[in-house]
Each structure stands twice: as structure tokens, then as C-alpha cells.
Amino acid sequence: MIKYLLIIVAVIGMAFMFYPLVEEYSVATGLNDLANTYVYGSVKDLNMPNTVTAVVVTYRGLDTLGEVTVLFLATAGVGFLLRRKRKNSETRRHGSEILQTGAAFMSPLIILLGVYIFSHGHLSPGGGFQGGVVIASGILLLVLARVDFKFSHGIIHFSESLSGVGYVIMGVLGLLLLGVSSFLDPRYLPMGEYLYLFSSGAVPVIYSFIGLKVGSELSSVIDSMQAGGCDQ
């Protein structure tokens, strides 16, 4: 069949494009110059142990701002496509007794774990994206367990807008207090002591805003997908 022949040709062409990358690859034995600058700068200038957070929030902060914008646009698209037409009168099945009791016990703890992860993102593995995702999974557990779980869209939209505006304001504050070409530079707050919670300037505040934003957006995605724009 001619279609499968064309697909096989396309896949072989793709493999041919990947071949030079595999052939010339060798495992690196040391960091390159850019990574060296980032690792040492994260410890010396920013007083921050987790270098991944240093790259995400500070060195590539504008990039992260763009990613959050893409996330917002995709969430808005999901909410627009699956908007509720009429009063939602669908009968959902109740969760079982075990699920309901477990959800009532577990989901506050899961949300607390999410807050812990994004507020300690500059010290240990974790950060805003991971913490926001954990918060969204806690809310997912509540949505699964309870039929009458009312999802307050006002609070979600408020926290989403608040964290987005807060993120941009923290960036502009760096521009105002430290001078030109220092957008999203976190060094205008006190740097603190190494390996303590209140250290490395504005990074915990910025990453908490990112965590709240990611958590509320993914929660509203889950809520839209669950309702599914049903109009019966």
C-alpha cells in the first residue's frame, strides 16, 4: 500500500537525520564554560545551593516568564473550548467510602507538601513547577472523591491573576532598584545565610508566585476536562 510506503520513507528519513548526533556523541567528562559560570555564580553571587533553580529563575528568568505565558494561553484555550453551556446536571458516580475518607485525610497533606516543595525550591530539589503540579494533584484527588465538590472559580482566577502580576512586579522591582539590564535580578532583597530558608534574595518569593500560578492553572485545566462542556 502506497501510504505505508510513504510513512516508512518518512521514518527512515527521520532516523537518517538523527544519525550524526548519535555518531558524534561522547559522554562529557567535565562541565563546559557556560555551565561552569552558572554553577559558580549560583553559589557566589546568588548564595543558592540549587543551581537548576538559579538557571530557571535568574539566569533564564525571561524564558520562564514566556513559558508561564504559554501555559496561561493553553489553559485559556482549554477553558474556552470546554466552556459550560447550561447548568451541569450530569449525575456522576460517588467515590467509594475508602476514597472519600482517604481524600479528606490526604489532600490537605498533599497541598501542604506542594507548598513546602515550592518554598524550599532554592535549597533542595523542587521548586515552583514541581510544587504547583503536586498542588494540582491534591485538588484532583478532591475532585475524584467528592461529587459535590464545588470548585470556586473566583478564588482560582484571583490567585492566578495575583501570582502573575506579582511575578512581573518582582521583576520590575529589580529593574527599578538595581538599575538597567537587571530585570528579574533577585539581589535587591537581603541575601541571608547559605543553606537557610530566607536567603538568596527574592528567589523564594518569585518561585512561590510561579508555584501558585502553575497550581491554579493546572487545577482549572483538570476541572474543565472533568466537566467536559457537557450540555445535557
Add this chain to the structure above:
Amino acid sequence: MIVLIGGFILVIIGIWAMLAKKNIIRIIIGFSIVDTGIHLIIVALGYVKGATAPIIDTAVKMQSSVSTGMKLVTKVVDPVPSALVLTAIVIGLAVTALMLSFTIRLFKVHGSLNIDDYEELKW
């Protein structure tokens, strides 16, 4: 090396699924397989031989001298690919949800999940 090749195999399987399957949900599953393969490739490109995670706390040995400042003794992994993949995963979930909501709208309007039934743009 082996993770790089595995990631490429996953990408090729995903592209095969996107081109050869008829069901729209299968096509989206193929897209998410390509996503995971690309993440594996990027993380494998940033690996340094015998290195640990790039978190400079007490587990990573450091020596400080007067002339050169501080210097790491333990090797650490390149942090830049980790940071890129971190955001890409979250964006991938949002894009997958967007595609699935398009699928739900299409199914509500036309009542079919077969990609061959949608031929408005065909010539």
C-alpha cells in the same frame, strides 16, 4: 549513550504512531511518546561522567584556596538542560490537554474519532 539511542527509538515509534494510526486519541498518545523521547535525549546530552545532581550542599565536596577562590571537587551535572526540560514537561501537559479538548469538541460536533472522517481541508 544508551539513553540517547533509547530516546531516538521512542521518538521514531511516536512519529510512526502519529502518521499511521487513525484514531485521534492514539495520535495524541504518539505525540506524548515523542515528548518523553525528546526529554530523554536532552537530559542525556547534559550528563557528565560520574557526576551527581547539581545541588551544592554538604554532599558535594568543595575546596577553597586564596588564589582561585572556590573549586568543586565532586563533579556535577550540567544544570541548563535540566532547567529546559523542567519547563518543557509542564508545557507538554498543557498542550496535551488543549489537543484533547479539541478532540472532545470535534467528537461532540461530528460524532467520530476517525481522522479520515474529517475531510473539509482535503483536496
Add this chain to the structure above:
Amino acid sequence: MPDILALILLLLLSIIAAVYAIYTKRTLSAVIASGIISLSASIIFLIYGAPDVAMTEATIGAGLTTVVFLYALKQTKGGDDD
């Protein structure tokens, strides 16, 4: 390097799950298999020294993506499996 055996096993698991996700009859099984791919990928990230990425991939790939796919399957009930 003692990790190489674990890496080979995890990659084999993910490739087998990918092939199964394409060629199984039921779409539900395909969704679960794509969750398995993400879970083994997160363990590979952990071995390769990227714990941040491993946390994100484990929560999103194995948890939220699967649930989003399952909701979409529920909404499109009656569509033909192939």
C-alpha cells in the same frame, strides 16, 4: 558502571510499553502504557542526576496526563477503537 543494567532494563520497558501502546486494541490500555513510559523515564532522570526533572515527570507523566486522557476518553465514549 553498575547503573547500566538498570538503564537497559528501564529503556527496554519503555520501548515495549510504547509498542504496546500503539498496537493494543483498547485505547484504555494504550493510555495506561503511556503512563508506564513516563514512569520509567522519570527513574532514568533520577539515575542521570536530574532529581528536579524526575519529580516533575513522575507527577505529571504518571499522574496528571493519565487522568486528563481518561477524562477525554469518558467524554468521547462511543468513538470507535481501532
